[in-house]
Amino acid sequence: MPIGIFDSGLGGLTVFEEIQNLLPHENLIYIADSAFAPYGDKDSVFIVRRACLLADFLVQTYHIKALVVACNTATGAAVHILRERLDIPVIGMEPAIKPAVALTQSGVVAVLATSNTLASDKFSKLLDSHQHQARIIIQPCVGWVETIEQGTLYSNWTRALVAKYVQPLLDVGVDTFVLGCTHYPLLEPVMRDLVGDQVHIISTGRAVARQLHHQLLLQHALNQHTEHGNTSFWTSGEKKQVTSMASLLFQQEMVFNPLPQQYETIIVEFSLEKKQQLLFQALLQSEDGLAFVRCVHGVQQLWTTSAQVETLKEWLKCLPKSFNLCILQEYVWTGE
Numbered sequence: 293m294p295i296g297i298f299d300s301g302l303g304g305l306t307v308f309e310e311i312q313n314l315l316p317h318e319n320l321i322y323i324a325d326s327a328f329a330p331y332g333d334k335d336s337v338f339i340v341r342r343a344c345l346l347a348d349f350l351v352q353t354y355h356i357k358a359l360v361v362a363c364n365t366a367t368g369a370a371v372h373i374l375r376e377r378l379d380i381p382v383i384g385m386e387p388a389i390k391p392a393v394a395l396t397q398s399g400v401v402a403v404l405a406t407s408n409t410l411a412s413d414k415f416s417k418l419l420d421s422h423q424h425q426a427r428i429i430i431q432p433c434v435g436w437v438e439t440i441e442q443g444t445l446y447s448n449w450t451r452a453l454v455a456k457y458v459q460p461l462l463d464v465g466v467d468t469f470v471l472g473c474t475h476y477p478l479l480e481p482v483m484r485d486l487v488g489d490q491v492h493i494i495s496t497g498r499a500v501a502r503q504l505h506h507q508l509l510l511q512h513a514l515n516q517h518t519e520h521g522n523t524s525f526w527t528s529g530e531k532k533q534v535t536s537m538a539s540l541l542f543q544q545e546m547v548f549n550p551l552p553q554q555y556e557t558i559i560v561e562f563s564l565e566k567k568q569q570l571l572f573q574a575l576l577q578s579e580d581g582l583a584f585v586r587c588v589h590g591v592q593q594l595w596t597t598s599a600q601v602e603t604l605k606e607w608l609k610c611l612p613k614s615f616n617l618c619i620l621q622e623y624v625w626t627g628e
């Protein structure tokens with residue numbers, strides 16, 4: 293049985309590589325949920341919904357023996373729910389604050405992650421348990437994930453974007469950076485040019501691979517084959533684009549397949565008066581994962597799955613007439 297791994301996009305492949313290095317005989321299935329990257333600015337209800345769908349695909353199609361949530365943002369939002377739903381080991385990410393406070397000499401550590409990770413309860417608890425050991429500065433790095441997903445790792449623009457967040461931290465004495473997002477190790481070379489050799493940059497991929505190994509040992513579930521394991525790659529995004537971007541970023545051929553239709557997302561566009569939008573969002577949220585609402589260029593959108601779209605339409609029909617909600621169009625999101 294294989295191991296399932298997923299992320300919002302290609303960043304989780306930094307974890308995938310560590311797993312492949314440590315456990316070369318295991319079969320690995322990777323999903324890049326690229327149609328929805330980044331997760332860092334999405335509602336947590338939506339992230340939970342995507343995480344559960346991706347886990348369902350891995351369990352139903354591949355009967356995976358373990359799941360690795362190779363995404364700090366999805367771990368913060370959904371790992372506890374995935375653990376409740378699945379009866380296999382579920383391994384999540386945890387920013388490496390513990391080793392960082394042990395390493396720092398200046399006593400100032402920075403954790404770089406998405407806003408969602410830094411705002412999660414899970415992260416607050418982790419931070420609280422180390423707060424007294426060092427000064428820990430948290431820094432959301434807006435735009436880093438998007439830049440990496442576009443494959444522009446070494447442009448002048450990327451260097452400036454990295455410096456924008458890293459330089460002020462160096463200026464206040466940070467000597468240890470924790471990469472709390474699985475995309476960020478791809479920017480480590482650019483960070484290294486900026487911070488020099490004396491500063492520590494810590495990521496979590498290897499520790500997660502070791503944790504996975506430990507869990508499989510406990511379950512007597514390690515693959516006993518001596519040949520290299522198989523790999524298979526899936527995406528909710530545009531498969532050609534994701535395939536070429538992954539090969540560019542990781543210098544190895546990874547051919548991505550499109551996720552089956554029932555894991556696709558349907559977008560329903562609608563109009564609603566401004567003063568009713570908040571109430572509508574609150575009502576929708578209480579429906580737990582039926583859809584995710586967002587506004588793009590002034591147009592309201594509901595994002596849902598093909599499995600949920602009929603239920604969603606029924607729900608919309610039952611809204612009080614005073615809402616005056618008008619559906620404009622419905623289409624399948626193809627990740628473009």
Ligand code: DGL
Nearest residue numbers: 300330331332364365474
């Ligand atoms: N790779 C992710 C993480 O570790 C996701 C970032 C995002 O999609 O915003 O947080």
